[in-house]
Amino acid sequence: MIRFKSSWSVLRASLFVFIAASAFAAEQPSPSPAKKPNVLLIFVDDLGAADLHCYGSEDLSTPNCDALAGRGVRFTQFYVAASVCSPSRAALLTGRYPLRAGLASNAGGGKSGLPLSEATIAEMLRGAGYRTAIFGKWHLGASDELSPLAQGFDEFFGHREGCIDNYSHFYHWSGPIRHDLWRDNQEVWEDGKFFGDLIVREAERFLDESKDRPFFLYFPVNEPHYPKQAKPQYREMYKDMPLPRGDYAAFVSTMDELVGRVMAKVDSLGLRQNTLVIFESDNGHSTESRNNYGGGNPGPYRGAKYSFFEGGTRLPAIASLPGRIPEGEVRDQMGCAVDWLPTIAELCGAPLPDRQLDGVSLWPVLESATAPAPHTTLHWQLTGTQWAVHDGDWKLVANGIAKGLMGDNKKLFLSNLAEDVGEMHNLAKEHPEIVERLTALHDAWLKDVRPKAPKPAPPTGGKARKQVEEE
């Protein structure tokens, strides 16, 4: 009897493996170009860690982002590789830490931007037969030479620099005030039209044109980044909410509407079952003066945009592909935006760029809540002397960020995230051996990602302030 049971178990297990393998094979991307999975990458701007309803917000209305999370998995410990716009985007698109990708600060005018020697998701997928487009904020180089067309995108509509007025489409940060709206490398003028509506219009057109061929649509929505020019119905919705939360809330709901309209188009074309949709914020909420000193909410975390405390980097991240990724589930494993490139490569059958990557495919984690995390250690550093390393439960932040967050502990802040996710208690003096170990990890990492460059000199005075205040 026992032997029978055992044999039956083996047979049953074999049958299960066979059926599972068959089902898995049926779900695998077909080599036929028409059936390759599509990718829609939504990267929103300056959205705080707890500013979606599905991430715990009780005062913001984000039904479309919530619905997206309901059709996929929602990460609770997912990081961006930088706490400001350009390096975060560079890492997202290259699968490499910003220092390795050659863009460790915000891109401005002139020659600063993502080096052309880097390989982006767009280049990778175009090489695999995909049509590629970006509609929204680029911020990886403001010249023709560094435009999206030079980084693998077939088409571009949007602004090249960090932020614009959403109706005049003029650069909205500092002088010289200049117009910044482009179709490919041609400046275009659409005075008075809300920028969010324009990029949805372009996305809908692109989806219409691409429904019979595989596409990569990068949709970097420039909201809720300042200036907070919410649609009137959302200003009305939050009219009783005090500033700065009220205008931020209205702009978050405007952002959510744009996401919902693009998803509705995906649904109307019957593309949902064959389109991987990724949603993430590029850095924590802004507390800059330009943003009326805040409005966003980091939830239990400390810090905001510019900071390497959790509030600057640990942000909403959602992935949806019905039929392949479970729906309505949560993932607690640690992941990072650099992981999307290899994740997309695996799904689409695209060869990885021939260079060292920092990302790891998330497919085991996307498919199983019990799969091992792709990372046990993550690192952060841009220019200057601010850096952080997260290893297991321990996290060491060096030089924090200006604006008094470090309090009396200006040099090294050690915390145990398992016990203190808010990074409120500095354990550096209690555990010098852990400080030493994590510092050594950081030094070794620095040599790896930037082997030829000297360690940056500490910024001083006005230069340091400018670095911190860069948009």
Ligand SMILES: [Ca+2]
């Ligand atoms: Ca940003």
